Amino acid sequence: MILNASNLYKTYTRRGDEFNAVDQVEFFAWSGDFSVIFGESGSGKSTLLSLLAGIHRPTKGSIVFNGIDFASLTDAELSAIRNDKIGYIPQDAVFLPQFTVLENILLPRAIRDGKKIRVEDISELTDLDIFSKLESLGIAHLVNEMPAELSGGELKRASIIRALVNKPDIVIADEPTSNLDEANGKNVFELLTELVQFGTSVIVATHDARGFKYGNRLYTMLKGQLLPSGESDYGGL
Ligand SMILES: Nc1ncnc2c1ncn2[C@@H]1O[C@H](COP(=O)(O)OP(=O)(O)OP(=O)(O)O)[C@@H](O)[C@H]1O
Numbered sequence: 001m002i003l004n005a006s007n008l009y010k011t012y013t014r015r016g017d018e019f020n021a022v023d024q025v026e027f028f029a030w031s032g033d034f035s036v037i038f039g040e041s042g043s044g045k046s047t048l049l050s051l052l053a054g055i056h057r058p059t060k061g062s063i064v065f066n067g068i069d070f071a072s073l074t075d076a077e078l079s080a081i082r083n084d085k086i087g088y089i090p091q092d093a094v095f096l097p098q099f100t101v102l103e104n105i106l107l108p109r110a111i112r113d114g115k116k117i118r119v120e121d122i123s124e125l126t127d128l129d130i131f132s133k134l135e136s137l138g139i140a141h142l143v144n145e146m147p148a149e150l151s152g153g154e155l156k157r158a159s160i161i162r163a164l165v166n167k168p169d170i171v172i173a174d175e176p177t178s179n180l181d182e183a184n185g186k187n188v189f190e191l192l193t194e195l196v197q198f199g200t201s202v203i204v205a206t207h208d209a210r211g212f213k214y215g216n217r218l219y220t221m222l223k224g225q226l227l228p229s230g231e232s233d234y235g236g237l
């Protein structure tokens, strides 16, 4: 098992009242699993993914990734594991504005290797299969632009590739097709499926109905609770 979360809670306070954005969640994933989490807006999908990716710490409960308990790690150790082994695609793509798209995409690798961030030439990409992934998502021609010059959907696709540069064991994608058209959305699901076929574990939160087709483990999130699909009377979309 690559990821095992148990008795997971994330409690927030709003106007003095506490509520569980993640409420007693049990979740596990194996290599080669494609887990898809549906659920209405505000149900806690992004909060759960941020815990599983090690972005935020849970209020209670445990997350064990590749045999390592996140709770046993310092923030710096957790950041390093997240950078090297976990490909996290946030709901809203975040880019460093002073660097090109390509430099942003290669940032996780630069951090891992302790190298400079500047990339002189796209030919540096030949040792990676990143270039073919950029082409499969239709953004190879944009990599030398600055992030401010790209559309939201183009940045989203770039953030997907950025999450893959260190060949992570697990990819955690928060609405990876949210601002993409039909054809681009399909390309994203097919790229994720390719990773699954090579043994990567992929976890996606989405409102996209294609998740039903591509996922092998389906869940619905409802008010912080994660229900295996079929146990909820909420339709999921
Ligand atoms: N930092 C925070 N402090 C307080 N409440 C928060 C915080 N972040 C999220 N919430 C609340 O937690 C709940 C779950 O939010 P979350 O972003 O996980 O939902 P979601 O399922 O991803 O929704 P969407 O489909 O709109 O992205 C919401 O009620 C939200 O308002």
Ligand SMILES: [Mg+2]
Residues within 6 Å of the ligand: 045, 046, 047, 091, 174
């Ligand atoms: Mg969300």
